[in-house]
Amino acid sequence: MRSRPEEHWKDHSVTARDLVSDSEIYITFSCLGCRMIREANLWRIGARLADDPLQRLRFKCSICGVYAEEVRVQRRQSMASEPLLRIKLNPACWDDGHRAAQVQALAKAEKAWAAKGRR
Numbered sequence: 001m002r003s004r005p006e007e008h009w010k011d012h013s014v015t016a017r018d019l020v021s022d023s024e025i026y027i028t029f030s031c032l033g034c035r036m037i038r039e040a041n042l043w044r045i046g047a048r049l050a051d052d053p054l055q056r057l058r059f060k061c062s063i064c065g066v067y068a069e070e071v072r073v074q075r076r077q078s079m080a081s082e083p084l085l086r087i088k089l090n091p092a093c094w095d096d097g098h099r100a101a102q103v104q105a106l107a108k109a110e111k112a113w114a115a116k117g118r119r
C-alpha cells in the first residue's frame, strides 16, 4: 500500500502510512486519566500497523494506562497547529480485560487528582 494524499484522508480510513509521509503531521489524544493532551508516536504505530485505519486501533496512554476515545490529526505550523481530522476511535480488537483495565486506570487517576486537590 502507498500513502494517500491529504485530500483522501478521512476520519474512518486514514492510516499511519498516510500520515508519516508528511513530517509536519502529528496526532494527539486528550487523556482522561492525565487530563492533558498527549501525543501518540506515529512512527511506532506505522512500524506495525501502517495500513490499518487509525480509527480501528487502540490508543493507550503510556503514563496512566487509560485508553483514548478520540485522536486528532494536526499539522505543525510555525505559530500554532492546524487541526485536520478528529477520529472517534472504534478499535477492532482490545487487550484482554480492557474494560476492567480502563475502569481501574481511571479510578487510579481520579484518586491521584483528588489527592492533589487536597494539598
Ligand SMILES: [Zn+2]
Pocket: 031, 032, 033, 034, 035, 061, 062, 063, 064, 065, 066
Ligand atoms: Zn494518561
